[in-house]
Amino acid sequence: MRIRRARITTAAIAAVLLTALGACSRADSGSTAGGNQAPAVDKGPAAELRLGFFPNVTHAAALIGLDKGLFAKELGSTKLTPASFNAGPDEINALLGGSLDAGFIGSGPTINAFAKSKGEAIRLIAGAASGGAQLVAKPEIRKPEDLAGKTVVTPQLGNTQDISLKKWLKDKGLTDKVQVTNLDNAQTLDSYKQGKVDAAWLPEPWSSRLVLEGGAKVLLDEKEIWPEGKFPTTVLIVRTAFLKDHPQTVQALLRGLVAAVDFASGSRTDAQAAVNGKLKEITGKALSDAVIQRAWAGIDLTFDPLASRFPQLAKDSVTAGIAKEDTNLAGLVDLSALNAVLKEKGKPEVNASGLDKK
Structure with missing residues (x-):
């Protein structure tokens, strides 16, 4: 009888451990977003946003x-x-x-x-x-080809305007002919006024500031390349x-x-x-x-x-x-x-x- 009880107890413990391990595994799998996750728990309003x-x-x-x-x-x-x-x-x-x-x-x-x-x-x-968002440039730059050998600025590597510019340059066959650099928007305005920047693809209000305060002209409004603008x-x-x-x-x-x-x-x-x-x-x-x-x-x-x-x-x-x-x-x-x-x-x-x- 003692031996039989021991076997039952061991089997029961093993079953509990397997169940617990399974539960832990499921909990772990639900700890990140995506995939088959455990149901989300609403913790109520956040203390801070x-x-x-x-x-x-x-x-x-x-x-x-x-x-x-x-x-x-x-x-x-x-x-x-x-x-x-x-x-x-x-x-x-x-x-x-x-x-x-x-x-x-x-x-x-x-x-x-x-x-x-x-x-x-x-x-x-x-x-x-x-x-x-607009690509604005010095007045003498009137068409895409005029950007060859010039410096064009975007706010940051990999930002939305940086991607738009580089995609557009690739479409125009200008990727290796234009120097693309990244500057803080305020620095771009100053650099343009100093003649260090030839063009820039910028969000508002910075494209407007280059036009109205720096004398730049619009080479391309990004609306022109999207359906319905x-x-x-x-x-x-x-x-x-x-x-x-x-x-x-x-x-x-x-x-x-x-x-x-x-x-x-x-x-x-x-x-x-x-x-x-x-x-x-x-x-x-x-x-x-x-x-x-x-x-x-x-x-x-x-x-x-x-x-x-x-x-x-x-x-x-x-x-x-x-x-x-x-x-x-x-x-x-x-x-x-x-x-x-x-x-x-x-x-x-x-x-x-x-x-x-x-």
Whole structure:
């Protein structure tokens, strides 16, 4: 009897251990985004939301939301901590490093972050702006071929405008004939005025500043190379883990975004004043009326991320030499929270163009 009991006890312990190991394995497999995961656990509103953005007119929705307190109002007890960046790659590093929770950013770094993390780290949850990027150059540069032997600037290696420029140069057969360099936007303006820069592919308001303050001419408006002139200049992304842990906070952020876009639609004058006020607070200097009006005319504030453009944008990253291979974008887009907010407000839902499916 003692021997039989011992055997039963040993078998029982083994079964328990196997069950525990299996449970641990399943728990581990659900610890990252993507794949077959354990069900997400809603941890309630976050104590803090760290939000990235750029001091650019193409980030007008973010600037309006911050200036008018629209995000803070919707977030309630969640502390909002804004963080300003010059270009997308730096912001992506902060997101992937865990020091940022969500960010307004360009399409190029969004795709790069999704690829770098094997589709795990981030999700695209809304749009913010379409348009608002131009290739401007010295007046004597009148056609693409005139750029041969010249220096063209973009804000940062691998940022959205850097990819657009390099893809365009490749299409024009100018890749090895043009020197592409990267500078902070303010430095680009100074360098152009000093004659050190021949052309630049920039977001607003910097293309307008080179035109109005530096005497540059528009060689190409990026709208000209996209169907219907629409392309995602700025989108809103979030860390996947944050989205899973704090869906209520993400919805609150999106309510603030929708409110900011609605505010801009209601009054262009008030919207420009809010953007300029925030830019002055961040940079110490407001834009001239002429600059902000010209910049504003080139953008369209929208919470639609124009998801259908992203497969082409992923291909452009390869053509530009930024990515080695085309990124599989399945699962990049999650518009469920945005569409829930839009439904609340009686607005049409936004289409993920199939990129919400793994």
